[in-house]
Amino acid sequence: MRVLLVDDEEELVTTLAERLSLRGIEADWASSAEQALSKVAAVSYDVAVLDVKLPKISGFALKKRLEEKAPGMKFIFVTGHGSEEDFRTGSAEAGEGYYLMKPVNIEALVRKMDQAIRGTEEQP
Amino acid sequence: MNAQQGRTHNLLYRFGLGRRMPEFWHYADGSAGLYKPLFNFRRMWIQAVLLTAGVALIPLIVMAAIDYKVTQNSVESENLLQTARLVSNTRRSVSFFLSERRSALNFIVRDNDFEALNSKARLMQLLEDLKTSFGGFVDLGVIDPFGYQRIYVGPYELAGVDYSDQAWYRQVLQKGLYISDAFLGFRNVPHLVIAVKRQLGSGLSYVLRATLDTGRFNDLLSAVEMRVRKGDAFLINREGKLQTPTTFRGKVLEKISIPVPEYSSKTEVFETANQGTVPLIIGYAYIHETPFILMIVKEKPELMGPWYETRMKLLGFLAVSVTLILFVIIGVATVLVNRVFLADQRRVMILRQVEHSNKMATIGRLAAGVAHEINNPLAVIYEKAGLIKDLFTLKGMYAKDEKLMGLVNAILSSVERCANITKRLLSFMRHSEMKSGDLDLKEVITEVLSFVGKEAEYRSIAISVNKDEDVPDIESDRGRLEEIFLNVISNAFAAMEKGGHLDVDIKRAGGDSVSVTVTDDGCGIPREDLDKIFEPFFSTRTGRGGTGLGLSITSGLVQGLGGKIHVQSEVNQGTDFTIVLPLKTEQREG
Numbered sequence: 001m002r003v004l005l006v007d008d009e010e011e012l013v014t015t016l017a018e019r020l021s022l023r024g025i026e027a028d029w030a031s032s033a034e035q036a037l038s039k040v041a042a043v044s045y046d047v048a049v050l051d052v053k054l055p056k057i058s059g060f061a062l063k064k065r066l067e068e069k070a071p072g073m074k075f076i077f078v079t080g081h082g083s084e085e086d087f088r089t090g091s092a093e094a095g096e097g098y099y100l101m102k103p104v105n106i107e108a109l110v111r112k113m114d115q116a117i118r119g120t121e122e123q124p
Numbered sequence: 125m126n127a128q129q130g131r132t133h134n135l136l137y138r139f140g141l142g143r144r145m146p147e148f149w150h151y152a153d154g155s156a157g158l159y160k161p162l163f164n165f166r167r168m169w170i171q172a173v174l175l176t177a178g179v180a181l182i183p184l185i186v187m188a189a190i191d192y193k194v195t196q197n198s199v200e201s202e203n204l205l206q207t208a209r210l211v212s213n214t215r216r217s218v219s220f221f222l223s224e225r226r227s228a229l230n231f232i233v234r235d236n237d238f239e240a241l242n243s244k245a246r247l248m249q250l251l252e253d254l255k256t257s258f259g260g261f262v263d264l265g266v267i268d269p270f271g272y273q274r275i276y277v278g279p280y281e282l283a284g285v286d287y288s289d290q291a292w293y294r295q296v297l298q299k300g301l302y303i304s305d306a307f308l309g310f311r312n313v314p315h316l317v318i319a320v321k322r323q324l325g326s327g328l329s330y331v332l333r334a335t336l337d338t339g340r341f342n343d344l345l346s347a348v349e350m351r352v353r354k355g356d357a358f359l360i361n362r363e364g365k366l367q368t369p370t371t372f373r374g375k376v377l378e379k380i381s382i383p384v385p386e387y388s389s390k391t392e393v394f395e396t397a398n399q400g401t402v403p404l405i406i407g408y409a410y411i412h413e414t415p416f417i418l419m420i421v422k423e424k425p426e427l428m429g430p431w432y433e434t435r436m437k438l439l440g441f442l443a444v445s446v447t448l449i450l451f452v453i454i455g456v457a458t459v460l461v462n463r464v465f466l467a468d469q470r471r472v473m474i475l476r477q478v479e480h481s482n483k484m485a486t487i488g489r490l491a492a493g494v495a496h497e498i499n500n501p502l503a504v505i506y507e508k509a510g511l512i513k514d515l516f517t518l519k520g521m522y523a524k525d526e527k528l529m530g531l532v533n534a535i536l537s538s539v540e541r542c543a544n545i546t547k548r549l550l551s552f553m554r555h556s557e558m559k560s561g562d563l564d565l566k567e568v569i570t571e572v573l574s575f576v577g578k579e580a581e582y583r584s585i586a587i588s589v590n591k592d593e594d595v596p597d598i599e600s601d602r603g604r605l606e607e608i609f610l611n612v613i614s615n616a617f618a619a620m621e622k623g624g625h626l627d628v629d630i631k632r633a634g635g636d637s638v639s640v641t642v643t644d645d646g647c648g649i650p651r652e653d654l655d656k657i658f659e660p661f662f663s664t665r666t667g668r669g670g671t672g673l674g675l676s677i678t679s680g681l682v683q684g685l686g687g688k689i690h691v692q693s694e695v696n697q698g699t700d701f702t703i704v705l706p707l708k709t710e711q712r713e714g
Contacts, residue, residue: 011502015507022518059441080499102499103506103543106514 002043002111005029005063006036007078016049017092019106025113033057033065040069047113052079074116078104146458148465165465172457180449188442199431203405207420208393211407214348214357215391215418219411221344222303225318225336228258233322233332241266241275241332248277254334262315263336267293269328277337279539296321296331303414306338306359306367312414314338314367314376341368347422355422360384373421382406382421395424474587477680480593484607495546502542509535548574562599565630565640566591569682573628576617584623591630598638599708604681611678612701619646619699636707637687645698654691685709 003025005013013029020027028043030036033054040048048066050059063075080102098112129311148165232250235240240246247264254261263278271288287293296302296319304317319333341359345368348357360365364384369376385392387407393407403424410417425432513532516522522529548571569589573580582589616626625645633639649657658679682689686706 009504011504012500012507015504015511017585019507019511019514080496080503101543101547103503103539106510118146 001025001047002045003056003115003118004036004039004045004048006031006033006048006059008032008055009051014087016104016106016109020110023106023110025110032064034050036062037069039071040066040073044070045073046117047074047076049076049078049109049113052077074113074119076100076109076112076116135205146462146465148462153662165461165468168464169457169461172461173453175548176453176457178451180453181446183441184445184449188438192438195434196431196437199264199428199434203424203427204393207392207405207407207422210348210351210357211393211409211418211420212391214420215344215409215411216358217344218341218418219414221340222318222411222414225258225260225334226301226303226320228254229318229320229332229334238266238322238324238330241330243276244275247275251277260336260340262337265333267319267331267333269324269330273333292317292319293331297329302414303416305361305365305415308377317369338368354426355420357418357420359411359416359418362399362417367416380419382419384417385419473676473680480677491549495549498612499543499546502539502546506536506539506543510538562597563602563603563605564597565595565638567629568602568605569609569628569640572606572613575610576613579617580626583617583620585617585620585626586624587626587628589628589630592632594632595630595638596632596707598705600685600705601709604685605705608678608681608685608703609640609642611674612703615674616642616644616646616701617697619648620644621646633704637704638707639702639704641700641702643698643700648695648697648699649691649693650695654693657691658689 003020005020005027006029006104007013007016008031010029010031013031013096017027017029028039028045030039033056036048036050039045050062052059054062059077066075067071076098078100098116100109100112148169165258175566232254236246236250241250247266251261252263254264263276263280263282265273265276265278265282267287268274271284271290271293273287275286276283276285292302292304300321302317302319306314306316308314314337315335316338317333317335319331321329321331323329345357345359349355349371354372356370356373358370358373360380361367362384364380364382364412366374366376366378366380373382374379382396382404385394385406387410389410391407391409393405396404396406405422405424405427407420408417465643509532513529513536516525517706566589573587573589577587579585613628625643627641627643629641629643631639631641657675679689681703682703686709688704690702690704691699692702
């Protein structure tokens with residue numbers, strides 16, 4: 001499983017990437033939308049974990065642009081705006097269950113990524 | 125309160141008005157600040173009263189004063205005029221009386237020559253004729269050119285008396301007529317003398333002298349006196365000696381107490397105004413060719429009697445009108461200023477609510493911003509700690525070191541707690557911005573209680589929330605409800621000691637409403653404060669961080685949602701706050 005983590009907080013993405021690597025997941029990271037787009041162009045990822053609030057662009061907008069380059073890639077969103085309303089509107093946008101609040105529990109994240117990929121496999 | 129207000133205050137209390145003063149009287153708007161003079165209701169009231177009273181009363185009083193003066197003057201001049209007329213008429217009568225007798229004597233000396241008058245019998249006949257046809261004659265005498273009374277008929281023994289060197293005799297010779305002052309005759313009856321001269325052919329003159337009883341004058345003058353209440357009509361001579369009897373001014377031949385008025389050919393009237401004596405109106409006239417001055421003296425207060433009655437009516441009317449006008453002005457001013465005051469109270473209340481909700485909104489945005497910003501570093505801490513834990517567990521480096529593992533777990537759980545707090549805070553703020561929606565009151569209250577959960581734990585306060593089964597969801601404003609319950613619950617917490625109990629009961633109230641009762645077993649509220657707790661700036665915790673706004677805002681919010689709030693309390697037993705809310709809130713502002 002190859003994962004791309006996108007968040008402007010480098011400390012966060014690097015640590016998260018390292019933790020995922022420790023769990024045997026190939027994790028790559030990007031700290032801006034541009035970086036993410038170029039990485040996706042070069043490598044194919046199974047799942048992208050996007051921060052909802054990125055500099056210049058929202059996570060949802062970035063998702064659309066990434067989908068153009070890599071159809072079939074799955075997305076999970078994380079947010080620091082931890083209110084329930086944000087959660088509801090975010091979930092509606094991201095799809096039920098693929099919207100997580102910071103700080104993210106690593107086990108929960110891994111489970112979500114598994115679910116996302118399995119969801120793809122289940123689809124014909 | 126300043127010194128002047130203090131004085132007014134004391135004065136009001138002295139008149140027993142202090143307690144009855146309207147609400148605005150003692151009100152000072154602490155928050156008005158720069159605009160304080162605009163909101164000084166007492167001054168507004170005083171100005172309104174003074175201005176309207178001035179406009180209404182000054183013309184009234186001026187008119188009354190003018191009317192008073194005019195009426196007084198007209199009554200006075202009427203009196204003077206009347207006196208003058210009376211004096212004139214009386215003078216005419218007196219003059220006529222004397223000139224009639226003088227003419228009779230003149231007729232006698234022309235009709236009878238000196239020889240004829242030299243007969244005592246003839247003179248007696250003439251005296252008898254004068255007595256019957258004119259009256260008042262007492263005696264008659266003929267004085268020859270040498271001053272000897274040749275013939276005398278009358279009650280005295282005056283024949284042969286020498287008058288040649290007497291002043292009156294010389295005066296008759298000079299002027300042809302003499303009228304004497306009154307004098308007391310033989311029988312102690314006042315008399316006067318009239319003498320006329322008759323020229324003889326030889327250039328010598330003889331004189332006919334008659335004595336008159338002044339009783340006829342007295343009759344004449346007492347007839348005048350009848351017309352003057354408490355007045356006197358009398359004659360004096362030029363020295364001021366009374367010639368006729370008076371009622372109040374002394375006996376005949378006594379000197380009168382009033383100074384002799386100065387000579388005037390006309391009738392004169394004047395007033396005396398000596399201090400300590402009754403003011404008099406005096407009319408007088410010098411009677412031509414006689415030593416007499418006719419005087420009519422009246423006491424002014426007696427004359428002014430009808431005026432005093434009119435004056436009493438005028439002043440009474442004025443007093444009644446002034447009282448009535450003041451009564452109406454004060455009443456109207458009080459009602460109006462009180463209305464302004466009440467409107468202003470509402471304005472201040474609304475202003476404070478707006479101010480408070482603005483403040484809350486600002487605090488909310490600030491808190492949301494802080495919570496927001498903190499989430500990212502929290503996530504970093506969380507991941508770093510998570511990585512450490514991963515390294516320990518997955519690589520097995522310090523997996524057996526329980527202390528290190530404990531530390532890492534403590535960091536992780538603390539960060540989770542922080543995350544929960546920011547999550548709740550953000551959620552709470554988001555709700556405040558929401559408008560109406562269907563709400564489960566128990567859920568709302570549980571969320572509010574989550575803010576004080578930790579404090580309850582520390583202070584061992586037992587919290588219970590009960591909701592009856594038949595309570596439906598209500599349509600209301602979540603943000604406002606949360607603020608209302610947060611205020612009431614914070615107050616309950618402030619009132620309770622360690623180990624207290626807080627119960628929240630949600631019940632269906634009568635009609636389309638729901639009641640929420642928050643009961644604590646804290647210190648309670650003294651009876652005298654119960655009425656005031658919903659007033660702005662009433663606080664018993666002013667020195668300890670209370671603004672005195674909480675419950676006034678709460679009550680405003682409850683009213684804004686169409687509900688009601690009541691309180692019941694016993695000192696040292698606890699307090700119940702009951703909030704009754706309608707099932708549906710009509711949207712209102714404020």
